[in-house]
Amino acid sequence: MPVALDPRPRPLDHLIDRGNASAPALILRSETLSYQDLRNRVARLAGWLLTQAGKGARVASWAAKGEVTCLLPLACARAGLVHVPINPLLKRLQAAHILADSGSDLLIGTRSRLETLNQGDLPPGCTAVAEQDLWDLAGEATPLGRSEHDPNDLAAILYTSGSTGQPKGVMLSHANMWLGAVSVAHYLGLEMDDITLAVLPLSFDYGQNQLFCTWYAGGAVAPLDYLMPRDVVKACARHGVTTLAAVPPLWMQLSEVEWPLDATRAMRRLTNSGGALTEPLVRTLRGLFPAARLFPMYGLTEAFRSTYLDPSLVDSHPTSMGRAIPFAEVMVIGEDGEEASNGEEGELVHAGPLVAQGYWRDAERTAQRFRAAPRTSTYGGTAVWSGDRVRREADGLLYFVGRRDAMxxxxxxxxxxxxxxxxxxxxxxxxxxxxxxxxxxxxxxxxxxxxxxxxxxxxxxxxxxxxxxxxxxxxxxxxxxxxxxxxxxxxxxxxxxxxxxxxx
Structure with missing residues (x-):
């Protein structure tokens, strides 16, 4: 049975409470961890983290997908720390900037990546720990039980590029990520027997949500760092994948390779964000996965996700962004600050509990993007003024027009x-x-x-x-x-x- 839409946020580490203890939760190359395994390891890792850093400290990770990078978001949240995931595709200069800007106290990464750092790349007092050594160090730590943190506490900083300058850190609370997981799990209709193939980087909000919404629903996640599109096809067949999320360039690559029946038989849903799907690509995906529901989505890191298009409308409205997701209020605001009329272009403004807390240590850029919600807003408070130009038609469906900035x-x-x-x-x-x-x-x-x-x-x-x-x-x-x-x-x-x- 799909999850209910519960608007009450909780500490992020509670996400793994719903799954059956013996059910698979994380499918790794060498082993499959059950929900009980996940709870035990998150507890032990959180206990060790508390011996390394005090509450509110930033803990960065710079490694490929695996057990550590999947568990750190929850372990840091349980310990009252702030997780700072660094995209493993980034190189020394970009990683050094994120470490310095976040003021990270601890860096956990693969040994090969850590060895690329020069003296001075780590912030003062920051300790680097090789991922390969982590469980030996954490093995004797005292497990830490479920937290009772304020859901509004800062839990993560996700770095995203701005239109100018170095990447900026978006501050996300427990509530931001919890309600994002609840919202997506609900409208995707995720269930306890679902298996999600996590191919997107875990340093992205879309990538992290692959884990969070699946675990909230009690399903299993199979993380994959792929080299070739065919690797994704093979993993879908091997694990009986039911849910696959990707961005348009990857969908394009996946549409050009052969998909045998054993790779598509179990597929229930496909999701897309990070750019619009073209009409020809939509038709191709519908042909490759005739039994799967296709969910085109639009989002921005500053508010997680704003809209999705109901799969029943994909064939008739393939270029639409859809409507607001649960817990999101999406407005189209004209130059006069008022709601634009149907068919008229305006700026997409997002209000509600999914709105992030601003940019880390950057009051100027926070003031530019995070401003008071329009007077017509139901939620009120602070809204994200996206800079993206959209229009709303008479049927309520939104359409992307263009970007205001130079990104x-x-x-x-x-x-x-x-x-x-x-x-x-x-x-x-x-x-x-x-x-x-x-x-x-x-x-x-x-x-x-x-x-x-x-x-x-x-x-x-x-x-x-x-x-x-x-x-x-x-x-x-x-x-x-x-x-x-x-x-x-x-x-x-x-x-x-x-x-x-x-x-x-």
């Missing part, structure tokens, strides 16, 4: 153009650099880098330097050289003109 959304990742530009300038090989998002059928947007070369410019050296300093999803796919960069009448670099050069 590049590629392969489901939000990328700051400035971060790429700074990396290029740091090589000393270019005098000016502009990064833009070039429309791409598979990636959503591919990264284009325009440069004005320095005296000793060498394109191959620049590519090698960027490969060393930026993760794969931030690598430019196209590069253009200018003797004189396009500028607007104000003398600023003209991003629109540069983008047009890439497109033409």
């Amino acid at each position: 590049i959304k590629t392969a489901g990742n939000r990328v700051s153009p400035q971060e790429i530009e700074e990396a290029a300038l740091a090589t000393g090989l270019v005098a000016e650099a502009v990064a833009v998002g070039v429309p791409d059928t598979k990636l959503g947007h591919a990264i284009g880098l325009a440069v004005r070369p320095a005296a000793d410019f060498d394109e191959e050296m620049l590519k090698k330097a960027l490969t060393a300093s930026l993760p794969n999803f931030m690598q430019p796919r196209q590069m253009r050289r200018y003797d004189s960069m396009p500028r607007n009448p104000n003398g600023k670099l003209d991003r629109n003109a540069i983008l047009l050069d890439f497109i033409q």
Whole structure:
């Protein structure tokens, strides 16, 4: 039976209370942990964490999917600590920024990743522990029982790129993540016999929710770091997966490989966020998984998720964002601050208990994005003003129009153009650099880098330097050289003109 919609938030570590003790909860490569195993290990890990850091301290993780990265969010929450997951695709410079910005007191990561850090990359007083050594250290710790923390306490900081500058940390409470899990488990109709294949990074809110909503429903999660799309197909067949979440570029890849019957037979639902699905891709997925319900969704880290499209409407309204999810109030606000009329474009504003607590140690950017809810809001309080332009039709369905900022959304990742530009300038090989998002059928947007070369410019050296300093999803796919960069009448670099050069 699907879970009921309970609006009462609880401490995050209570998420694993609902599952049957002997039922599978976490399907790893070498073993399957039951809910009782999960409860025991979360208790012991939380007890050890308390010997390493005091309440409210930040605990960062930088490792691939596995037992530790799956359990840390709940163990940190139980211990009253704040979890800071770092995307394992990030490299030293990005990880060092997140560690410094969050002021992490403890870093748990794979030994190979820890060895890439230089002296000074860790904040003062921060201890690094290799994931491989963790259970030996925590094995003798005193288990910590279920917490009774205030659900409004800070529980996690998720770093997401802004339109300019370095990634910023979004502060999430126990209640934010708990109610997100309840909401998604309810509208997806998750049940105790469901098996979710977790292919998305656990450093994303969408990725973490794969765990949380499944565990809230009492189902099982199989984490997977895949190299090829065929790895996902094989895992679906091996585990009898019923629920698969992905972003459009991955769905595109998955739609191009063969899906045998044993990989699709058990599938009940597909979910998408991180970008819109195209109509042809929707048709392909419906053909590959005829018995599965398809849930297109829209979200932003600052408010977790805002909308979903009911599967019954996907065929008739394939480009719609749908309507607000449970616990979310979604408004379309015009330039005058009032609700836009049906069919008119406005800014998507999200209010309600899913709204995050702001940006970590960044009052200026918090004030820009987290502002008083519109006067017509039912929830009131603080709302997230997304900057995304949408319209609502007479039937209540929402449609995405465009983004106000300069963010590049590629392969489901939000990328700051400035971060790429700074990396290029740091090589000393270019005098000016502009990064833009070039429309791409598979990636959503591919990264284009325009440069004005320095005296000793060498394109191959620049590519090698960027490969060393930026993760794969931030690598430019196209590069253009200018003797004189396009500028607007104000003398600023003209991003629109540069983008047009890439497109033409």
